[in-house]
Amino acid sequence: MGIPERDRAADELLARREPLMDAAIDRLKAAARRAPGEGDGREDLARCREDIGAHIDALSAALRAAGAEQFSEYCAFTAVFLEGLGVPRSALGAALDALREGVGEQLAPALSAIALEAMAPGRRRLDASPIVTPLALATSPADAPAPLDERAAAAEALARAAPRIAPMSVALGYMRRPGDALAHGARRGRCLEDARRHLAQLAAAVEAGTPALFGDYADWVRTLLTSFGLDPAELVNHLGALGDAIAIALPEHLAEAPRRYLAAALDRLAAGRVELPSFVRPEAPLGAVACGYLDALLQGNRGRALRIIHEAVEAGAPIKDIYAHVFQPCQYEIGRLWQMQQISIAEEHYCTAVTQTVMSQLYPLVFNADRAGRRLVAASVDGNLHEIGARFVADFFEMAGWDTFYLGASTPARDVLDEVARRQADVLAVSATLGEHLPSVRTLITAAREDRRCRNVVLLVGGQPFRVVHGLWRQLGADGSAPTAEGAVHVAQEILAARA
Known part of the structure; x- marks a missing residue:
């Protein structure tokens, strides 16, 4: 199958979007009449219509990109997200089946064959168990959180609902950008860990009543992820999905503050990346000592690092100044270099351990x-x-x-x-x-x-x-x-x- 043919099929899907949605809903309504009490697993077919529109958009995007594999990821994470809402996997299967029939009827035979070929692996994947790897993303907690006291603080509510919100937000984020799921592979589990960390930081900021606290954290995460070579748009996508999952999991009055804090952080991210300047500068007090000490740490030369500090002390530098103008800025700089992925965690730990050793050797002067x-x-x-x-x-x-x-x-x-x-x-x-x-x-x-x-x-x-x-x-x-x-x-x- 050539690229022009896939693009033509994608264009035709979007051109026929409304009729395809209408036809799929008609089929689901007919199925509901044939099986009273079962329906398609939803009470709101209008919402189902919106979802079918999203399926069409995802299929079109997949045809332009990686084809069947990307649409398969979309189906998997859509199933995970819907199951978090209590919608059975069979409901998604029924919607896809209804869409598949409409594609076969409304598109030209050659184009419908291309679209149906891309849909097939995703539809089959819904019958697999577990549907997503790693397993942690395959399910949301079986038991819904206990009913929230109407007087419960937003931060407390957020923390209590976090076990449900985190996997839902990851599934929603990957549903919206299935290409990320393909690219991340086994790193998907790390994304779930990140979602839990985002929630913990968000809850702390909400409890403190300080949006700037979460905004600063978002800046830090963006710098870290960018240093790993990841697209900052991924963070924006996952924070947006986190806000939408919070709106689903919490009552409106409790979701308002967390979502407002997320929106402020996203505005901050949209303003562009802020470069972090070095904390160690030659012109600062004891700047030459700090530069030499930092260089020795980064070279893994503990002996030279020790000599630099002892020589500075012997030259008359006060211990307080060694702490304030050498140790402290160097530690901040080591953290910045790790955040920028210019040094590893092991190197960061080594540098910190050396500084602690040097501090210990200065204790006879500290304690006098x-x-x-x-x-x-x-x-x-x-x-x-x-x-x-x-x-x-x-x-x-x-x-x-x-x-x-x-x-x-x-x-x-x-x-x-x-x-x-x-x-x-x-x-x-x-x-x-x-x-x-x-x-x-x-x-x-x-x-x-x-x-x-x-x-x-x-x-x-x-x-x-x-x-x-x-x-x-x-x-x-x-x-x-x-x-x-x-x-x-x-x-x-x-x-x-x-x-x-």
Whole structure:
């Protein structure tokens, strides 16, 4: 079959779109009359008519592209999506059968043969089980979510419905762009993981009441996906499908805020990609040291990285400046390079581990400050596996003469509060790297406020979400926040002085 013939068949399908839709609906109505009580699996044949129009559009697009294989993917993901709505697979089969008969009658024999040949594998695929690989995409949860309390917050409703929304949104996205399903192959399962992550980030932004938080995340994802060589239109497609799945799964009043946040993020993506500048610049304070240190890390030369820092210290560079102008911008740059896919996760982990080793070697200088008679507990909030930011904070407090107790990554709230009480801490500092960590921050703050052992403890929060959204710490009930580790020390001192 040549390309001109496929294009002619595609053109004829679109030209005959309305008559084909009408004929298919007439056949489905006739079938419903022959089998009362069964029908085509739908109460709304008008909606079925729209779906048949979508089938025609998909078949036409498939003929112009990859033919039968692309239409087969469309049929598979349409079945998955409809099953998520409670529509049996047999209903889709009946609609395709009705369309197939109309194509055979209304198109010229040569063109109808081309179109029917492209339809056949997709129709047969509906009889396969599982219909889609990987299996995780083949089904939505069997049990519908429990009825939502009308007073339930949109963020809570979104989180509760996420197990249904995620697979539906992926199926809908692939239904709309079946070529992506073909291109992704085994990576389809990764798309489901991404949908779950999008939902977690969206729920956190809705709970915080900050559309900018999800917009910043969308920018980050676009940069990451683009660095993998993926078309940014794929992200736009999947976020659009996510919004439509939310509209299906949630009552209108609960779906309004999540869909508005998604729309704002899509507008932001439409504005174009923002290039991320390097965090390490030669003209910055200790810029030459930072450039040399970063180069040593990226070359995998731990010994040279150590020597660069020790030479800077011996030349009189204050430890605080080493942290603020070398370690911190280099860590940000390592994250940027990973996001741009210029280094691997393994390389990112290596660079971070080297920096932690160098920090440990500087501890004799960090711990020699006069004691201030104050105590700090610092931890990454439960679920946050990024620990170096909280460690930076603890070290700056230590350099200010505080006794510090750094608890590491992903520490459960109860364990954090037990340690705060045991150490008789004046300040608790917690770090959140992603928006999805904010519910854990809120949980920890709420628990601390309710724990009489922690009644007078100053609660500080920090991390990327708090740099993106000014005043977010107030919404979560904390006492303060700062964009830098050194700034956190000043904020804590000011709060304690005001309470004295």
